[in-house]
Structure formats: structure tokens, C-alpha cells
Amino acid sequence: EIVMTQSPATLSVSPGERATLSCRASQSVRSNLAWYQQRPGQAPRLLIYGASTRATGIPARFSGSGSETEFTLTISGLQSEDFAVYYCQQYNKWPPLTFGGGTKVEIK
Amino acid sequence: EVQLLESGGGLVQPGGSLRLSCAASGFTFVSYVMNWVRQAPGKGLEWVSSVSGSGGSTYHADSVKGRFTISRDNSKNTLYLQMSSLRVEDTAVYYCVGASGGWYSAFDFWGQGTVVTVSS
Numbered sequence: 001e002i003v004m005t006q007s008p009a010t011l012s013v014s015p016g017e018r019a020t021l022s023c024r025a026s027q028s029v030r031s032n033l034a035w036y037q038q039r040p041g042q043a044p045r046l047l048i049y050g051a052s053t054r055a056t057g058i059p060a061r062f063s064g065s066g067s068e069t070e071f072t073l074t075i076s077g078l079q080s081e082d083f084a085v086y087y088c089q090q091y092n093k094w095p096p097l098t099f100g101g102g103t104k105v106e107i108k
Numbered sequence: 109e110v111q112l113l114e115s116g117g118g119l120v121q122p123g124g125s126l127r128l129s130c131a132a133s134g135f136t137f138v139s140y141v142m143n144w145v146r147q148a149p150g151k152g153l154e155w156v157s158s159v160s161g162s163g164g165s166t167y168h169a170d171s172v173k174g175r176f177t178i179s180r181d182n183s184k185n186t187l188y189l190q191m192s193s194l195r196v197e198d199t200a201v202y203y204c205v206g207a208s209g210g211w212y213s214a215f216d217f218w219g220q221g222t223v224v225t226v227s228s
Contacts, residue, residue, distance in 0.1 A: 034214035034215065036215070043221055044203070044215075044218055046216055050214075055214075055216070087152065091213060091214060092212065094155075095155075095158075095168075095169065096169050096170070097155035098155070099152060099153040099154070101152050102152045102153075
């Protein structure tokens, strides 16, 4: 099983600033990595797939990078609606499909 | 517009059974791998099960293997999750999720979820 580890667990950021979230895989997942956003009380939604491709309708302030075992989600110019929990997920080798434990981005 | 509407959740005693349904619309259902993902209260996301477009191939997490069965009826554009021998730790919001790119692709869209509570 590929274990996905996200850091930090909580990130405090002021509106307008940049947030950098990390995700590490226990073994290579190539670029088969997705990021999801989950706002309170809502279902997750796809932000990034293929490690760096934004999903339909996702603003350009969201960007993904990395490959193999190290990945980053960057949110530039945080807006109020961006304060949420973010999950990474690998879909390179499964079952099982695995998610990271999540990073909560909160208002500083 | 893509829509996934889950139903069938509720309160059930340990050892009981439930069948979740997910009605899909707005896309070519048979072309999508469909999945169930759950989220226990205050916890992260856990993949549960996946089924191929034809329904002929299925996968389940070890935590539910032998107890849950995923299936689909493409004539009704509906996904199912038959859950039996339910445990307290199965308590979660269950999301119906679609993946357009086949087995090795991200989860494009999610339903709003249905709540399953296993308690005596």
C-alpha cells in the first residue's frame, strides 16, 4: 500500500498571502497525483490531476508541482473561499487508492 | 450538468445491512469508472470500492472486503453499494464519485454524500 503523508496538518495564512502544501508518497506514484479541496459541510472537489493540471473551472491561483514522491500544491493570493481542507491522492498503484491525511488551511 | 445523488443512508444496528444508491445524470454513465469514498466524522477520506464501466470488474478496500459489494445498473444510470455485517467503524458520510479517465485517473466529480450511522 502506498502511504500518502501531507504536511503541515494545519497552515495559518493571511488572506492575500501564498500557501504551500506538501504531499509525500511512500514510493513513486509518477505524476498520478490529484489534489482535492473540501470546504466545511461540502463534498470534496477536484482541483489538480496529473500532479500539475488544473481541473475544469479551477482558478489559476491554484498550481501543482512535483513528481515521483514529492508534490506541492501552491495557492497564490488566498481568498476567503480557499480556507478549507486539502487532500492529495495517488492513483498510480492500487488497490488500494490512498489519500493523504489532509492539510487544513485556516485564516491567520 | 453532472449530478450524482446518493440515497439509502440511515441509522442501522451493528451487524445490520444497508444498500446505498447513487443516481447519475448529465454524463455518459457507462463510460465512467464509479467509486465509493467515505469520510468518518472529523476524519479524512477513505476509498471504499470501485467498479468498471461495464460492471464486470470491481475492487474493494480490505476494511470492507467480504462485507460490501459495489455494483451498477447502466440501464438505470445507478450505482449501488450493498453493505452487510455493518460495524460501528463503518459510520461515515459515503460519497459517490465518478472518474472519467478509467482506472488510473483522478476523481472528477462527487455527490453530496449520504450519512450512514452504525449504532445500537
